[in-house]
Structures are given as structure tokens and as C-alpha cells.
Amino acid sequence: MGLLQNYDPLNASMAQIDSAVAQLRSKASNEGLDVAPVDRLAAATGREEELTERFKTDNALLRNSLSYVGLLSTNPDFVERNPLLAPSVGALAAAILQLTLDSSPQSSQAVQNRLVELVEQTPAEGPDERTAQAFIAHARSAIPARTSASGPTSTADLVARRIGFRGVSACNAQRDSLPGAPAPRLGTPQARHTHGLLAGGCRALEHLFPGIELDLVEAGAVRMRLRRDMRFEVPGFDPLPQRDFGFDQFALSRPALERVCRRRVEREPNIEFRPRSRVTELIASPDSRGVAGVRFEDTRGAPGNLAADLVVDASGRASPTLRFLDAIGSAKPTATEIGIDQAYATAVFETPGDAPTDWLGVVHAPTPPGSSRLGIILPMEGRRWSVSLCVNHGEASPSDIDGFMAFAKSFRMPTIYNAIRSAKRVGDIARFGMPCSVLRAFDKLDCFPRGLVPIGDSVCRFPPVQGQGMSVAAQEAHVLASLFESRRERGDPLYGLAEAFFREIQPLLEAPWTVAINDLLYPQTRGERPPDFETRLQYGRALIRLAAEDPETDRILFEVRSLLRPQSALREPRLASRVKAMMATADLVSPTRYYRVRAVDQEKQH
Ligand SMILES: Cc1cc2nc3c(=O)[nH]c(=O)nc-3n(C[C@H](O)[C@H](O)[C@H](O)COP(=O)(O)OP(=O)(O)OC[C@H]3O[C@@H](n4cnc5c(N)ncnc54)[C@H](O)[C@@H]3O)c2cc1C
Numbered sequence: 001m002g003l004l005q006n007y008d009p010l011n012a013s014m015a016q017i018d019s020a021v022a023q024l025r026s027k028a029s030n031e032g033l034d035v036a037p038v039d040r041l042a043a044a045t046g047r048e049e050e051l052t053e054r055f056k057t058d059n060a061l062l063r064n065s066l067s068y069v070g071l072l073s074t075n076p077d078f079v080e081r082n083p084l085l086a087p088s089v090g091a092l093a094a095a096i097l098q099l100t101l102d103s104s105p106q107s108s109q110a111v112q113n114r115l116v117e118l119v120e121q122t123p124a125e126g127p128d129e130r131t132a133q134a135f136i137a138h139a140r141s142a143i144p145a146r147t148s149a150s151g152p153t154s155t156a157d158l159v160a161r162r163i164g165f166r167g168v169s170a171c172n173a174q175r176d177s178l179p180g181a182p183a184p185r186l187g188t189p190q191a192r193h194t195h196g197l198l199a200g201g202c203r204a205l206e207h208l209f210p211g212i213e214l215d216l217v218e219a220g221a222v223r224m225r226l227r228r229d230m231r232f233e234v235p236g237f238d239p240l241p242q243r244d245f246g247f248d249q250f251a252l253s254r255p256a257l258e259r260v261c262r263r264r265v266e267r268e269p270n271i272e273f274r275p276r277s278r279v280t281e282l283i284a285s286p287d288s289r290g291v292a293g294v295r296f297e298d299t300r301g302a303p304g305n306l307a308a309d310l311v312v313d314a315s316g317r318a319s320p321t322l323r324f325l326d327a328i329g330s331a332k333p334t335a336t337e338i339g340i341d342q343a344y345a346t347a348v349f350e351t352p353g354d355a356p357t358d359w360l361g362v363v364h365a366p367t368p369p370g371s372s373r374l375g376i377i378l379p380m381e382g383r384r385w386s387v388s389l390c391v392n393h394g395e396a397s398p399s400d401i402d403g404f405m406a407f408a409k410s411f412r413m414p415t416i417y418n419a420i421r422s423a424k425r426v427g428d429i430a431r432f433g434m435p436c437s438v439l440r441a442f443d444k445l446d447c448f449p450r451g452l453v454p455i456g457d458s459v460c461r462f463p464p465v466q467g468q469g470m471s472v473a474a475q476e477a478h479v480l481a482s483l484f485e486s487r488r489e490r491g492d493p494l495y496g497l498a499e500a501f502f503r504e505i506q507p508l509l510e511a512p513w514t515v516a517i518n519d520l521l522y523p524q525t526r527g528e529r530p531p532d533f534e535t536r537l538q539y540g541r542a543l544i545r546l547a548a549e550d551p552e553t554d555r556i557l558f559e560v561r562s563l564l565r566p567q568s569a570l571r572e573p574r575l576a577s578r579v580k581a582m583m584a585t586a587d588l589v590s591p592t593r594y595y596r597v598r599a600v601d602q603e604k605q606h
Contacts (some may be wrong), residue, residue: 188254193254193344195253195254195467198467199248199249199562200563201474201563212261213250220256221256224249224379225247229360236544237545240547242358243551243555245554253380256380282294282327291310291324293307310494315458328449334440338516339527340393340435342435343392345389345399346389347428347430356415372391373391376467390464436461436526439459440460460509462516466515542579
């Protein structure tokens with residue numbers, strides 16, 4: 001039938017086109033030319049890629065369906081062993097083939113109904129349970145692949161995409177239903193708040209979903225050149241000099257970002273989604289040294305089991321992993337908590353026609369230790385601004401527009417207040433509370449169950465205002481995928497996988513966790529101060545001052561903050577000696593004095 005055996009030639013030519021477009025874009029921006037024509041070219045090639053992806057999906061679907069028909073019809077033992085299962089499986093295979101060949105809406109709908117019915121009828125237990133379950137997963141994947149472009153993603157999607165893509169069946173269980181259009185889900189209440197995607201996170205997404213920048217632009221994301229287009233108001237430097245560091249960041253709402261990623265994942269025929277399925281428990285392997293699958297409840301509360309070689313806990317809280325470690329009597333990781341009791345309030349505004357032209361986004365950093373009040377404006381799709389205000393240590397975040405405006409007015413600088421005071425608000429004010437940042441030392445455990453990997457917030461939850469969590473999660477997904485890929489040929493690729501993963505992600509966690517530790521600067525913050533804490537703070541303050549004066553230091557600092565470079569870049573000897581020289585400056589000695597002096601200096605200037 002002329003079906004393609006592999007997609008290497010297609011992938012290679014798409015990669016060449018992507019790389020040519022990326023080179024054009026980088027040349028255009030380096031030379032200060034308009035990048036809009038490149039974006040249009042990228043949009044056109046993107047549409048071609050979309051068609052190619054569609055072809056790959058169809059091709060894979062057809063090949064997989066045919067291989068199941070072959071496997072089942074040429075295996076008489078299967079029919080004999082599974083008198084109930086075999087007819088249903090045969091009918092299901094035929095239905096999938098029909099769906100592959102006839103994609104008219106009526107036919108699709110009829111076949112989908114038949115598929116749903118058959119999926120529910122097909123017994124999933126028996127001597128050939130694994131084959132049957134794999135086939136059911138395949139059938140389920142055929143349904144969404146044909147029906148809709150839907151909803152959100154989380155780290156689970158990123159992992160499923162990368163691991164599932166390489167010829168392994170992947171199942172992505174989500175507690176929520178998956179909305180068809182970008183919309184926050186109950187399971188991710190934080191999605192109503194401003195979510196910045198850092199350049200390092202975007203780069204990781206690019207590895208997972210080549211060409212995703214184009215999808216982001218098509219979804220309405222605003223491309224921002226760091227730091228030219230972002231205004232950073234930091235005590236003593238209100239604002240930091242706006243400089244062009246040659247790299248971009250994309251701003252869009254979290255639900256829109258989820259949707260972009262989800263659409264990519266939906267193209268993979270061997271990835272099955274199980275919306276509205278709550279994982280209730282991890283199932284231990286017979287020797288209790290590993291994980292053999294998950295138990296879950298579906299939307300009607302009906303329990304089910306799913307066998308799995310590898311379970312990735314991207315639940316955001318690690319509860320399934322921690323309960324499992326308890327259940328098998330294994331040591332749990334120590335958790336370092338930094339109690340910030342952070343309260344968030346977010347409102348969305350239409351970007352006014354007379355919006356300032358010297359910035360696209362603003363970060364107003366607090367004035368510690370006296371005030372932890374912080375504000376952010378980020379643009380998002382649909383010519384809107386997402387505006388978040390937050391405060392630590394139990395102070396309530398504003399719940400109505402008057403309180404919101406009063407909070408914005410209380411900042412050192414009037415930038416945020418002035419921007420929104422006449423802007424039209426869209427929707428309610430969303431609020432969120434986060435008690436603490438948490439780092440779980442999985443890397444310090446002597447052993448870890450085979451076939452289980454916690455990821456994302458399950459390993460480390462950072463202070464939300466720093467905008468790092470999603471980016472770190474995407475970087476971790478990339479690490480896990482690379483490890484998985486490199487171990488594929490081993491006798492037991494899962495042996496030691498989690499331990500290797502925990503080791504490899506430590507450098508990724510260091511920069512954002514260092515920022516989390518800085519919250520201990522406030523006397524009210526709960527947690528253990530490191531012995532060299534005061535020196536660290538002084539180093540940080542001297543670094544900012546040096547960065548304000550010296551563009552090269554500034555670039556390194558923001559590359560680290562954008563997760564493009566590891567924290568160790570800030571300790572390199574040449575830079576460290578300049579920072580230490582700056583530390584000798586008297587007004588850097590005490591944080592209280594430092595910020596007071598800078599604030600007074602600034603008042604004099606205004
Ligand atoms: C107010 C706020 C603002 C933030 N702003 C930013 C920002 O600007 N930039 C940034 O990068 N990060 C930001 N973050 C952090 C970011 O939201 C998280 O770091 C990121 O979402 C972590 O991804 P995750 O996949 O680990 O967890 P989540 O995104 O929380 O996803 C967990 C998923 O697991 C599902 N789930 C949970 N339990 C079960 C179960 N038993 N069975 C099945 N499914 C289950 C949930 O429904 C959910 O879909 C912010 C966080 C907050 C609270």
C-alpha cells in the first residue's frame with residue numbers, strides 16, 4: 001500500500017526548512033531589520049509542516065491498525081484463548097480502518113460512536129490483556145486525533161509527547177476534562193494568573209516540539225526582546241537600563257500555551273489521553289521495588305487499572321509518589337520548605353490604544369525587607385494585559401478593583417498604576433495563595449523505585465512570581481526524554497533512570513532555587529537561612545549594581561535568570577572578582593541600609 005516505514009526523510013527536510021527560517025530570523029534581528037516577513041514565511045512553511053504532520057498521523061494510524069489486524073487474524077491461539085475479546089477486537093480494528101479511509105464528518109461521527117461503544121465493551125482483562133490494552137489505547141488515540149483540537153497541557157503532556165513519540169504507547173491521565181478552547185482547568189487553578197515563559201523554557205519546548213515558536217506566534221503570543229521590551233523596576237534601579245540581549249521571550253496566557261502544546265501532543269497516534277481520570281494509587285511491582293502501573297477512577301468514579309513500565313508523576317504535588325514510597329516502606333525525600341505565604345491577585349485588561357510604547361511588559365520588584373509587594377504586567381493574546389499583584393507573609397491580596405488599584409498605587413513607581421488606571425478590565429479578579437516553595441531531595445535517596453519518575457512541581461515548587469516553574473518543568477521533560485532515548489538499547493533501560501534523572505536536573509534547579517532562598521531576606525519568611533546567607537545577599541546586590549553599569553554582566557545575569565545558563569556562570573572567576581570588588585562598597589553591607597540609601601538617592605533624582 002506504499003505506507004511509509006519511517007519519517008526520517010520528512011523530518012530531515014522539515015528540520016532543514018526550520019533551520020533556514022531560524023537563520024533568516026536571527027540575521028534579520030541581528031541587523032535590526034523587520035522580522036515580520038520572516039514570520040510570514042515561517043507561517044507558510046508551518047502550514048506545510050502541519051499537512052506533513054497530518055500525513056504522518058494518518059500513516060501511523062493506518063500502519064498500526066493494519067498491524068493489529070495482522071497480529072490478531074494470523075494468531076489462532078488468540079481467538080481460542082479469548083473467545084469474548086476476539087470479536088470485539090476484530091470489530092474495533094475494522095472501525096479504525098474505516099475511520100482512516102473515510103473522514104467525512106458523518107462517517108467520522110458514526111465511527112467514533114462505534115469506537116466509544118466498542119472500547120467500553122471490550123474486556124480489558126484476560127490472558128492477552130497487555131495486547132488488548134495496547135489496542136484499546138490505539139483505538140482511543142484514533143478518536144481525538146480525528147475529532148478536535150482541544151485544550152490544555154502540563155508537564156505530563158510534554159513527557160508523553162517525547163517518550164510516546166518514539167514508538168512507545170503513552171497514556172496521559174488528567175483529572176480534568178480538556179476544554180476545546182484555551183480555558184483554565186480546575187486542576188490548575190494557577191492558570192488564571194500571569195504565566196511568563198522564560199527563554200530557557202521556550203528553548204526546551206523547541207526541543208520537544210520543533211517549530212513551536214511559530215505555533216506560539218499563531219496563537220497570538222507576543223514576541224518580546226529581553227530586556228529591550230521589558231521594564232524591570234528594581235529598588236535603586238527604577239528601571240534597570242533597557243538593553244537588547246538578542247534573545248526573545250513569548251508572552252501568552254497559560255491556557256493558550258497549554259493548548260498549543262496539547263495540539264502537538266494530539267498529533268501523536270500512540271499517545272492516549274484519559275481526561276477526567278484521577279490517579280488514586282500507584283501499583284507496586286510483585287517484588288515491591290518498582291511501579292507496575294496506576295489505579296485510577298474515571299468520571300463516574302468507576303475504578304480502573306493501567307499497567308505501565310514507566311509512570312511519570314507530573315501531579316504537581318508528588319502525592320502519588322510520596323504515598324507509594326510510604327506504602328512500600330521506602331525512604332521519602334527530605335523536603336526543604338521556604339514559607340512565603342504568598343497571595344496573588346490577577347486581572348486581565350484590554351491593552352489601551354495609547355499604551356506606553358517604551359515597554360511591552362513590566363516587572364516591579366518589591367522593596368525588602370519592608371515590603372514584599374510586587375507587580376507584573378505581561379501582554380497576552382488578543383491584545384490584552386495580564387496584570388498580577390502579589391504580597392507575602394499572610395497579607396491579603398486585593399479582591400476588588402478598588403483594592404487592586406490601591407495596591408498598584410502603593411508601588412515605588414507609578415508605571416503599573418498609570419498603565420491600568422483607564423484600561424478596560426475583562427472578567428473577574430482571580431486570587432491564589434501559595435504557602436511555601438518546596439525542594440524535595442530525591443537525589444539524596446539511596447535508591448528509588450524502578451519505573452517511577454516525579455517531575456515538575458512534584459520535585460521543586462518555586463515562588464510563582466519568579467515565573468520559572470513551567471520553564472524548569474519543560475527543561476526537565478527534555479532531560480528525561482534524552483535519558484530515555486540514550487538508554488533505549490540497554491537491557492533494562494529503566495534501571496537507574498530516575499536516579500540519573502535526579503542527578504541531571506540538579507544544575508537546572510540551582511538558579512531558580514537560589515532565587516527562592518532569597519525570600520529568606522524577609523524576617524517573616526519561614527525556613528532555615530544558609531550560614532553564608534548575608535554574603536550571598538551582598539553578592540546578589542553587588543551583581544545587580546555591576547549589571548546596571550556593565551552590559552556584559554547584565555547579559556550574563558539575565559541569561560541565568562532566563563534559564564539559558566546555569567547559576568555557576570555567576571561564579572566564574574573573572575565575574576566573581578569584579579563582583580567582590582563591588583561588594584567592598586560600604587552601602588551594600590546591610591540590606592535594610594542598602595535599600596534605604598538607594599531609595600533616598602532615587603527620590604532625590606525624581
Ligand atoms: C499564581 C501562580 C503563578 C505562576 N506563574 C508562573 C509563571 O509566570 N511562569 C512559570 O513558569 N510558572 C509559573 N507558575 C508555576 C507553574 O504554574 C508550575 O510550576 C507548573 O504548572 C508546574 O507544572 P506541573 O506539570 O508540575 O504541575 P501542574 O501544572 O500543576 O499540573 C499538574 C496536573 O496534574 C493533574 N493531577 C493532579 N493530581 C492528579 C491525579 N491524582 N490524577 C490525575 N491528574 C492529576 C492536575 O489536574 C494538573 O493537570 C505559577 C504558579 C502559580 C501558583
